[in-house]
Amino acid sequence: MTTTPIDRPPAPRRPAAWRAWLGARWRGLVLPAAAILAWWALARLGWVSTPLLVSPGTVLDTAASQIVSGQLWRALSASLARELTGFAIGTVLGLALGALLGLLPLFNRIVGPSFNTFKQISLFAWIPLISVWFGLGDVAKVTFLSLAALVPVVVNTCDGIRNTPATLLEVARVFGYTRWQTLLHVVLPSAAPSIFTGVYLALIYSWLATIGAEYLLVAGHGIGNTLIEGSEHFRMDLVIFGMFVIGLVGWSMNALARALERRLARHRLGAA
Amino acid sequence: MAENTLSVPATAAPARRGAGPHAFLRNAGGRLLPWLLPLALLALWQLGASRGWISPQVLPSPHFVWLTLQDLYTSGDLWLNVHASLQRVLVGYAVGSALGLALGAAMGLWRPLEAYLLPTFNALVQIPVLAWLPFVLLLVGIGEPLKYILIAKAALVPVTLNTLQGFRQTPVALLEVARVYGYTRRQQVLEVVLPHALPTLFTGLRLGFTKAWLSLVVVELVASSEGLGYLIVYGRQLFQLDLVMAAVIVVGAIGYAIDKLLDLAETRVSGSQAATRLGVAGAGARV
Numbered sequence: 001m002t003t004t005p006i007d008r009p010p011a012p013r014r015p016a017a018w019r020a021w022l023g024a025r026w027r028g029l030v031l032p033a034a035a036i037l038a039w040w041a042l043a044r045l046g047w048v049s050t051p052l053l054v055s056p057g058t059v060l061d062t063a064a065s066q067i068v069s070g071q072l073w074r075a076l077s078a079s080l081a082r083e084l085t086g087f088a089i090g091t092v093l094g095l096a097l098g099a100l101l102g103l104l105p106l107f108n109r110i111v112g113p114s115f116n117t118f119k120q121i122s123l124f125a126w127i128p129l130i131s132v133w134f135g136l137g138d139v140a141k142v143t144f145l146s147l148a149a150l151v152p153v154v155v156n157t158c159d160g161i162r163n164t165p166a167t168l169l170e171v172a173r174v175f176g177y178t179r180w181q182t183l184l185h186v187v188l189p190s191a192a193p194s195i196f197t198g199v200y201l202a203l204i205y206s207w208l209a210t211i212g213a214e215y216l217l218v219a220g221h222g223i224g225n226t227l228i229e230g231s232e233h234f235r236m237d238l239v240i241f242g243m244f245v246i247g248l249v250g251w252s253m254n255a256l257a258r259a260l261e262r263r264l265a266r267h268r269l270g271a272a
Numbered sequence: 273m274a275e276n277t278l279s280v281p282a283t284a285a286p287a288r289r290g291a292g293p294h295a296f297l298r299n300a301g302g303r304l305l306p307w308l309l310p311l312a313l314l315a316l317w318q319l320g321a322s323r324g325w326i327s328p329q330v331l332p333s334p335h336f337v338w339l340t341l342q343d344l345y346t347s348g349d350l351w352l353n354v355h356a357s358l359q360r361v362l363v364g365y366a367v368g369s370a371l372g373l374a375l376g377a378a379m380g381l382w383r384p385l386e387a388y389l390l391p392t393f394n395a396l397v398q399i400p401v402l403a404w405l406p407f408v409l410l411l412v413g414i415g416e417p418l419k420y421i422l423i424a425k426a427a428l429v430p431v432t433l434n435t436l437q438g439f440r441q442t443p444v445a446l447l448e449v450a451r452v453y454g455y456t457r458r459q460q461v462l463e464v465v466l467p468h469a470l471p472t473l474f475t476g477l478r479l480g481f482t483k484a485w486l487s488l489v490v491v492e493l494v495a496s497s498e499g500l501g502y503l504i505v506y507g508r509q510l511f512q513l514d515l516v517m518a519a520v521i522v523v524g525a526i527g528y529a530i531d532k533l534l535d536l537a538e539t540r541v542s543g544s545q546a547a548t549r550l551g552v553a554g555a556g557a558r559v
Contacts (some may be wrong), residue, residue, distance in 0.1 A: 027384070028391030035392075052410055106305075113306035120531065121524040122489040125501075128508035128516050133330065208400045215402050216493055224402070231406035239406045247399040254398070 054237045062237040063244075071226075076245065078221040079210050082138060086145020087206040091199055094150040098157025098198070102191070103183070108158075119151045123209065127216045136219040141210075144217075148209035149202035156198025160191030196264065200257040207250055223249075332514040340514040341521065349503075354522065357488060357499040360416070364423025365484040369477055372428040376435025376476070380469075381461065386436070393432070401426050401487045405494060419491045426487035427480035434476025438469030474541050478534040485527045500526075 036056060043055035066072040101108045101115070127144060134140035164187050172182045214224025223245055230238030314334055320326045321333030328336065344350040375393075379386040401422050408421050442465045450464045492501020500523050507515030 025391070027387040030388055031392045032395070109305045110308050114309045117310075117524070117528070120528040121520060122486050122527060124486070124490045124493060125504060125520045125523050127493065128504050129513070129520070131508065132511070132513060132516075208402070211400055211402045212490065215405075227403060227406045231409055234410060236407075236410055239410060243399050243403045243407060246403045247395065250398040250400070251395070 051234060052236050054240070058237045059240050062235075063241050066226075066238075066241060072245065075221050075223045075226050076249070079214065079223045080249075082141055082213070082222070083145060083206050083210040086142045086209070087149045087203055089142065090146035090149025090206065091153050091202050093146065094153025094198070094202065095157055095195070097150070098154040098195075099161065101154065101158040102161025103187075112158075115154065119155070123148055123151075124212055124216065127213070131217055136217045138220065140217055141213040144213045145206045145209050149206040152201035152205055153195075153198040156194045156201070157191070160194025160198075161187055163194065164190045192264070196261055200261065203253050203257055204250065207253060211246060329511065329513070332517065337514045337517045337521070340512075341518040344515075344518060350522065353498055353500050353503050353519075354526070356496075357492065357501070358526075360419045360492075360499065361423055361484055361488045364420045364488070365427045365481055367420065368424030368427030368484065369431045369480050371424065372431025372476070372480065373435050373473070375428070376432040377439060379432075380436045380439025381465075390436075397429050402490060405491070409495065414495045418495065419488070422491050423484045423487050426483040430479035430483055431476045434472050434479065435469070438472030438476070439465055441472065442468045470541055471538070474534075474538045478531070478538055481530060481534060482527075485530070489523060 040056050043053055063072075097115075101112055126147060130140050130144050134143055168186050168190060169182065172186045177185065210222070211224045211227075214220075214222040215228065218225065218228060223242060227239060227242040227246075230236070230242055317331070318334050321328065321331065321336075332340075341350075375389075379389060404422060404425060405418075408418055412418050412421065446464050446468065447460065450460045455463065488499075489501045489504075492499040493505055496502045500519050503519040504516050504523075507513065507519060
């Protein structure tokens with residue numbers, strides 16, 4: 001992080017920082033630790049005997065075998081490849097449509113209401129139609145993911161552009177900016193945070209949609225298929241492991257996007 | 273939708289919009305513009321279907337979908353399935369939002385609880401409803417409780433987070449005034465914190481319903497024998513796309529109607545809030 005001042009000995013800082021980190025977090029760790037302990041005890045003591053109550057050890061074993069055998073990697077890479085493809089297509093289309101909706105009032109009046117109605121339709125309701133039109137393979141899944149990514153990008157891009165402060169636009173007019181200059185130097189920087197929010201939401205949505213697509217368009221590999229397999233064979237260990245992986249991927253995407261956003265914000269402040 | 277007052281490449285002089293016969297025409301034209309695209313698409317779709325450009329197996333004609341919708345209505349199937357879906361979503365939503373309000377309020381009012389609970393909550397939130405589905409399915413089976421639990425979970429998350437945020441954003445200045453006037457803790461919460469949190473709270477409730485409705489469709493698509501989601505799956509299995517589309521339209525219409533209703537309630541609440549808070553709002557830093 002930051003450089004330590006020279007006059008202070010750097011050695012004792014480390015444990016202090018570590019303790020401060022733990023001091024702030026330990027309370028958050030109590031509940032999960034207690035839950036895992038209780039789970040382990042419950043499985044160990046055998047008060048409830050049901051095949052559904054697997055011990056934490058079994059889940060770890062399953063995790064290890066999934067990782068070592070490469071099954072996890074195969075499922076996860078297939079899911080992520082799909083997710084990123086859909087995300088990329090949806091975001092590009094969404095940026096274009098959102099920009100048109102935000103910049104052209106006439107286009108907005110013609111297309112805007114239709115789009116707003118369209119986005120009300122629950123996303124997953126499209127899956128049966130998509131499956132008829134595109135089959136059950138990757139084409140259908142990527143189409144669905146693009147749709148999932150498209151909506152938040154359009155909404156936030158359009159909002160960001162339309163919410164450019166009027167005062168800024170006036171200043172640009174006073175300075176005799178051309179349309180292009182206004183767009184590049186006023187509208188775009190002002191809309192950037194909102195656009196970023198849209199892209200960030202698209203990343204999250206498309207991950208959720210990936211699981212959904214794998215769940216409802218059952219064909220091929222994917223982390224969602226791992227879950228279904230676990231569910232169909234009554235293998236709770238596999239289900240829990242799958243949930244954990246899905247949660248972890250979602251969390252990583254969140255963290256990545258937030259770090260990127262902070263970076264961009266700092267960059268913007270530095271440039272200003 | 274929302275008429276924004278500024279248009280970005282704004283170069284048009286506002287004075288040009290005078291009265292006269294043209295203004296009326298322009299007004300009517302403006303009102304009709306939003307219908308242009310859907311009507312054009314609908315016309316193209318109907319034309320394509322009736323001319324046989326598109327096979328009805330792939331895309332049934334709008335007329336056919338309309339007939340199916342009427343058929344569903346007259347046979348009572350529509351009501352049966354809507355009823356099942358609405359019951360599910362209402363039960364799940366009621367449970368989820370009640371729990372969410374309680375949880376959010378508890379964490380908002382009592383910071384130690386937040387420190388213990390929120391990290392776990394945030395971790396569990398990362399797992400989407402669809403990933404919970406197989407887990408809950410194995411635990412409780414494929415019956416109604418499965419749907420209630422998942423819908424409740426979907427509603428719980430935004431309600432909890434917004435309630436917590438709402439309770440946290442009371443302006444310091446207001447709390448200080450309350451302290452000066454010797455308000456008890458109970459009075460502070462009821463008369464200062466809660467009124468101020470109400471708009472955020474409402475946003476959470478509305479968001480919660482959107483999520484609940486979305487989850488309902490998902491859950492019914494995966495596991496149910498009645499309901500709108502089931503109707504979609506059923507139509508898909510029989511390759512009756514008219515049925516699928518009719519069901520999708522009903523799902524969209526109900527979701528839209530309830531969202532509008534909550535929107536109305538929300539603006540009402542925040543409107544009355546703004547009126548009572550006038551003069552104090554905006555003063556003081558946020559916590």
